[in-house]
Amino acid sequence: MTSLPADASALLTPSERERHAAYPAQKRRDDWLLGRAAAKQALRELCLLLGRPEPDYLELTIESAASGAPRVRGLDPEPALSLTHGHGRAAAWARPTGREGGLVGVDLERIKPRPEGTLRFYLHPHERAWLEALDPGQPKEVAPRDVAAIVCWALKEAAFKALQPPRGTGLLDVELEPAGDLTAPSGAARVRYRGAAAARATLLGVGEVRGGWSTEGDLVTAWADAPGGVLPPLEE
Ligand SMILES: CC(C)(COP(=O)(O)OP(=O)(O)OC[C@H]1O[C@@H](n2cnc3c(N)ncnc32)[C@H](O)[C@@H]1OP(=O)(O)O)[C@@H](O)C(=O)NCCC(=O)NCCS
Structure with a gap:
C-alpha cells in the first residue's frame, strides 16, 4: 500500500x-x-x-x-x-486493457451463514451439487457449505464485474469450474460465461477467464482476470 x-x-x-x-x-x-x-x-x-x-x-x-x-x-x-x-x-x-492486459474484477464478501433458498439465484444445479456434498452445519453457524457458497458468490461477482455489464445481467450468466476445494483458504477457478455475458465477453475481446480467491479471517477477496478485454462504451 x-x-x-x-x-x-x-x-x-x-x-x-x-x-x-x-x-x-x-x-x-x-x-x-x-x-x-x-x-x-x-x-x-x-x-x-x-x-x-x-x-x-x-x-x-x-x-x-x-x-x-x-x-x-x-x-x-x-x-x-x-x-x-x-x-x-x-x-x-x-x-x-487489450493485448497488454485485459479486464479485471474484484469482490470482497464476509463469510456468514448463507440461507439455502438463496443459492438458486446464483448457482446452477451442478454448482449447487458441490455445496450439497459439504457439511451444512447447524442453522446460524458458519459451516463448510457456507464457506463454499460465499467463495462461489465472490468469484461470480468478480467475473461479473470484469465485463462491466449493463444492469439486468445476472450471476447465472457466470459458470465456475473450480480447480480444487472451495472451502480452502485460497484457490483458483476457471470462469465460463453463458448467454448475454458470453456474447458480451466475445464483443469485448475477452479470452479465457480465470478467477481466484483468498481468505483472511471471515473475509473473502476474489478476483477475475479477463485477458485481452477492452473497455465498453462509457454510456452503457
Ligand atoms: C454491482 C455489484 C456487482 C456490486 O457488488 P457488491 O458486492 O454489492 O459491492 P462491492 O463493494 O463489491 O462493489 C461495488 C462496486 O462495484 C462496481 N460496480 C458496480 N456496478 C458494476 C458493473 N456493472 N460492472 C462492474 N463493476 C461494477 C462499482 O465500482 C462499485 O463501487 P462504487 O459504486 O463505489 O464505484 C452487485 O450489486 C450486482 O449487481 N451483482 C450481480 C447481479 C446479481 O445477479 N445480483 C443478485 C443475484 S441474487
Whole structure:
C-alpha cells in the first residue's frame, strides 16, 4: 500500500467530494471512501509499474458508468479498474486493457451463514451439487457449505464485474469450474460465461477467464482476470 494522506477525504476531487457527501449513512460514506482510496492507490501503482510518472490523487477521478462500473478519468489510455468495498475494507485492481492486459474484477464478501433458498439465484444445479456434498452445519453457524457458497458468490461477482455489464445481467450468466476445494483458504477457478455475458465477453475481446480467491479471517477477496478485454462504451 502506498501512503494515504492523513485526511483521506483530501484524495477526492470536487465531483467525488460531492458524491461522497451525498451518501446519507456514515458507514456507506466510509466504505465508499476506502474504495476510492484503494482504487487510486492501484492506479498510482500501475503507473509506477509501467514506468510512467505517479499521478497525484487529485489528478485521478473515478466516475461511474451508467452500469455502475468504475471508470477512470486522468489517465490516457484509460486502464481497466475494478473495486470493492465493505466491512471496513476495500480492494482494487487496475491494469492496461487489450493485448497488454485485459479486464479485471474484484469482490470482497464476509463469510456468514448463507440461507439455502438463496443459492438458486446464483448457482446452477451442478454448482449447487458441490455445496450439497459439504457439511451444512447447524442453522446460524458458519459451516463448510457456507464457506463454499460465499467463495462461489465472490468469484461470480468478480467475473461479473470484469465485463462491466449493463444492469439486468445476472450471476447465472457466470459458470465456475473450480480447480480444487472451495472451502480452502485460497484457490483458483476457471470462469465460463453463458448467454448475454458470453456474447458480451466475445464483443469485448475477452479470452479465457480465470478467477481466484483468498481468505483472511471471515473475509473473502476474489478476483477475475479477463485477458485481452477492452473497455465498453462509457454510456452503457
Ligand atoms: C454491482 C455489484 C456487482 C456490486 O457488488 P457488491 O458486492 O454489492 O459491492 P462491492 O463493494 O463489491 O462493489 C461495488 C462496486 O462495484 C462496481 N460496480 C458496480 N456496478 C458494476 C458493473 N456493472 N460492472 C462492474 N463493476 C461494477 C462499482 O465500482 C462499485 O463501487 P462504487 O459504486 O463505489 O464505484 C452487485 O450489486 C450486482 O449487481 N451483482 C450481480 C447481479 C446479481 O445477479 N445480483 C443478485 C443475484 S441474487
